[in-house]
Amino acid sequence: ETLRFAVGPFQPTPGDTRKAYEPFFAYLAKTLGVDYELVVTTDWAGIATALATGQADVAWMGPWGYVLANREGDAQAIATVKYDGKPTYHAIVVGRPDLQIANWPEDARGLSISFADVGSTSGWLIPTWWFKTKGIDPRTFFKYRDGASHPANEIAVANGQVDLATDYDRNLKAMQERGLLKPDQVRVIWTSEPLPNDPLVVRKGFDPSRVEALRKAVVAIDEEEAKAVMPPHYTGWVPAAHADYKLIEDAGVAVGKLKPRAPE
Amino acid sequence: MSGGVVVRGLSKAYDGRAALRNASLTAPRGSFVALLGPSGAGKTTLLRCLARLADPDGGEAFVDGRPMHALSGRALKEARARIGFVFQDFNLVRRRSALENALGGVLASTPLWRVALGRPRPDDARSAMAALDRVGLGDRADARADELSGGQRQRVAIARALVQDTAVLLADEPVASLDPDSAAGVLSLLKDLTRERGLTVLCSLHQHHLARAYADEIVVLAAPEGDL
Amino acid sequence: MSGGVVVRGLSKAYDGRAALRNASLTAPRGSFVALLGPSGAGKTTLLRCLARLADPDGGEAFVDGRPMHALSGRALKEARARIGFVFQDFNLVRRRSALENALGGVLASTPLWRVALGRPRPDDARSAMAALDRVGLGDRADARADELSGGQRQRVAIARALVQDTAVLLADEPVASLDPDSAAGVLSLLKDLTRERGLTVLCSLHQHHLARAYADEIVVLAAPEGDL
Amino acid sequence: MPSDLRRALGRLLAAMIAVAVLALMWQVAEVDLARLWQGLPRLAAWGARAWPPDFEDGVTLLRRAGETLAMATLGTLLGALVAAPLCLLAARTTAPGVLVYAPARALLNVLRGVDSFVFALLFVAAVGLGPFAGLLGIAMHSAGSIAKLWSETIEQAAPGPVEAATLTGASRLKIALHALLPDVAPGLASTALYILEFNVRASTVLGVVGAGGLGQELKNAVDLLDSPRVFAIILIILVMVTAIDAFSAFARRRLA
Amino acid sequence: MPSDLRRALGRLLAAMIAVAVLALMWQVAEVDLARLWQGLPRLAAWGARAWPPDFEDGVTLLRRAGETLAMATLGTLLGALVAAPLCLLAARTTAPGVLVYAPARALLNVLRGVDSFVFALLFVAAVGLGPFAGLLGIAMHSAGSIAKLWSETIEQAAPGPVEAATLTGASRLKIALHALLPDVAPGLASTALYILEFNVRASTVLGVVGAGGLGQELKNAVDLLDSPRVFAIILIILVMVTAIDAFSAFARRRLA
Ligand SMILES: Nc1ncnc2c1ncn2[C@@H]1O[C@H](COP(=O)(O)OP(=O)(O)OP(=O)(O)O)[C@@H](O)[C@H]1O
């Protein structure tokens, strides 16, 4: 009896991600009394495919990756992670500290910007969506590129390779705490409305009693326990369902990457 | 038309330039016929048409009773297997030994795995060695084809055709690169085979005295144009 | 030792097996020397050692006064440029025309851009055409080497050596693939050149009567071992 | 003469079209040689930041290198096994006829046209995340590359020995083994080992299925502008590339 | 006999080591054939979701394809220009000596060992983000690949005509042009066009320098799990691959 876990690119390298996230999955498996295997991938596509075809059971995903996996393979969110006690976070745009931008985003026209890869919630979906609501197509408004990872985006701004880049607040904080970025190297220029944190996701057709056991096990993790088994700042989980990610789904529909759901 | 080689009005042009024009000849079963003619007369072309390595433009070519000009597919493959051929430029597999090249003559009957592993049937190996011995190359059996002298290569090509043991042998200047003794040895060997086994030999030659000495009949091919 | 070819005690073995043993000969400037010997005797090996296409194991080989066995680098390159060579298997560039192959003889003096663009100097083109004419191939000048008959190829190889216009010509069975008339034509052409231009010809041959008819001297090479 | 003139005009036209297309591409690619020239010192300065290489995490890198090598070797081997029969069908000179040749070449184009990470994702559906899916992806894609290069090597083989073998009436496969293989073996080894080397260097495929790999580490290090680490990884890749190149030279000499 | 025995023992040992290494790799790669077999129906079902291909955004895709083609063509061309002299120095049969051969091969290994996106990033320091940097990266890396494959094709060329040309005392370059080039031209065309095709298919390099390219669109579509779009992009790549393959066949026939 083995549970197959998967986790995506949360840290700069898959090795870092494994180091940071494996204790949590080990704890989970122990609590449920099962063996486990853990796969760390570099994007969501592999995980979503595995969930949809019954090749992975449980995954810790980004919100947008989850919504895609839900659409394409009927994966279901069962809990949302808490970061510093809150189940929400923010997408941000950071810029070089010396940029003079009084009127955002108008003053940034023509600057270079680096988006993260299109599977990223905060690095691609949310900023693309927000610009769209302002009537802006970032591909023409900026000198645009995409496909970089979040840490790469921060580093690129800090080194002056690009003027602006997308990221999310948790990553910026984590990088600053680990000394990868000095506090004055980048400046936050824009912050999104609160977004739901990463969900824990189970595959289609996963035994419902198992789902309940899983949900109970993660919700039961208190702050003390979290310090021991989860990456820094993660403080536990709250129960969740697909409806909690409607905001993300709507953004995906708005930017044209998802078809509107047929009314049921 | 049983056995032997019959050619009637065979023609072949390359890019509109005649290489062989209206050639006819008959080599009855068990005979040794020599094909003479100046360089460029079409001797090689004629022999290639007989084995359907080239497609004649017109005329008929029968080998061992089969209409080579009209065959295709499976029938052509079978008919070809009954023709031994000594190429003017030998066409040896240069990275294989003399023995392996000679064994090429029995490729059709050798099981695939033996070909793949380079393990010939002991009988075949013996007959290939015997053929090399007959052309005086017994001591060079293990030498790679590209380590052999010109005349040695030509003799390997002859050995390969002997090993194939066919009813008809088409030989394109098989002694051009050989010294007089070797040449005499090879031609009398072929001559003997026409007597002993009823082999039909059609053999292009340059040296008239060899043709006169060994051939039952001599056919002279004139160049289709004023080519020297 | 001025001019001509001098060989003293030349030996060459391949993998410990002698191909040439202690060969000696002299071909004075302007002479025509024929090299006879059975297949495998080492005729090709001797000629290749003379042009330093093979490195002799021992002995001396002088061509046109230069010690070929001892040269290297720039000096070797210059010495080689003074040797015309007709290869036993022709060594034509098969995707070039007869004319282009013949022009290969003046490659050294042709400017790089002309080589790259395939635009020979008009003088060179004329002399290459003349050489092809002399061997009876004027009408096949534009044919690609791989479209030529065996004898035609051999004549292109001869034409190339003639175009190079050297003091010494080493020819490895240059008439093996030719009919008697062509062979006589080629050999008397070479003979004439020895008279007219003082060309030194060292030429391996199989046919004794040709050697007797054209050579000033005949050297017989025995096989280093009991090879037929 | 008129046909000569027509040919000359045709050549001129082809040359003009080629020049025009290249000029257009030049535009699209924003070629700017002056800028390159001026920028070279900056390039050198930037490149110098990679010194000294950072082998701090060397053990991890070596493990990744081992994984990469394992997956690339098996993937290439599997690809070569698939390619062996395919290349005979996809070479003009050995194909039984155009009815086989054309579909065989189309199949090879498909195998190459689909990236190995796309194949790998498909195989995730069958075998789950992990190196096995990556290996299968590599194998499919490599089969297309190997078979294409092999078929074109085969087309260049000397036709004479094959002709001679054909006259014995033997089957195509036996002819290929006896008369073709020795002639082309060095070329086949050369390209198969080139594809192996390519797979060792390939970056994307293994990360997608969670199989790690050195290419992924390189991509990460580059993304993070960690030049000393990039340098270290490149040195490790270089060692592998050099080893494969040396093995290739050895194999070619053995087969020559 | 004892030397025969030694050789047989040596072969046995080599075979055993090879088997052991393969077995180890088999482990590392987690090969599981039963699982593959069982998973095939799932694979088919999952793959079927890509039907029908989605060409809604076709114009963008075609523009990307054009950009990719432009950059790949110029990059490959530039790489081939660099490779032309290098390959002569890096082929055993044409190198002036091992003192040139060894460094030349090492240089080729470096050019191939450094991925084109790493070169591209270096060039970003010189010429800034954009397709030009990508083109230069492609050119550097391609030069290494083309020169390696070319040098190995050259090593397989018939030695006779080169020997004959050498006896005229001409320079190496003239010998190569006169006696070598016609013999190897189809092989050179084949590999250069293979590298062009590879560059058209390559995905990472152009995205890294912000130059778009079809490979980036493919990666994005895969990340978005948009299978019909993936299918559409693959079809476009297939058209390009098929066109290059056809051109390659044409060129080889012309040069044959
Ligand atoms: N593949 C080809 N393409 C074009 N012309 C060819 C081809 N093969 C042969 N020829 C021409 O056809 C003519 C006859 O050639 P063939 O090889 O039959 O002559 P041959 O009698 O064998 O001469 P040789 O004694 O020199 O071998 C020659 O003029 C030759 O150039």
Ligand SMILES: Nc1ncnc2c1ncn2[C@@H]1O[C@H](COP(=O)(O)OP(=O)(O)OP(=O)(O)O)[C@@H](O)[C@H]1O
């Ligand atoms: N590269 C080589 N490697 C090994 N042995 C060789 C090599 N070249 C020639 N030999 C051997 O050396 C001997 C002499 O060969 P060579 O080619 O000089 O003979 P030849 O007198 O020219 O014969 P032919 O009249 O048949 O051309 C032969 O037994 C041959 O097999």
Ligand SMILES: [Mg+2]
């Ligand atoms: Mg002939």
Ligand SMILES: [Mg+2]
């Ligand atoms: Mg000889």
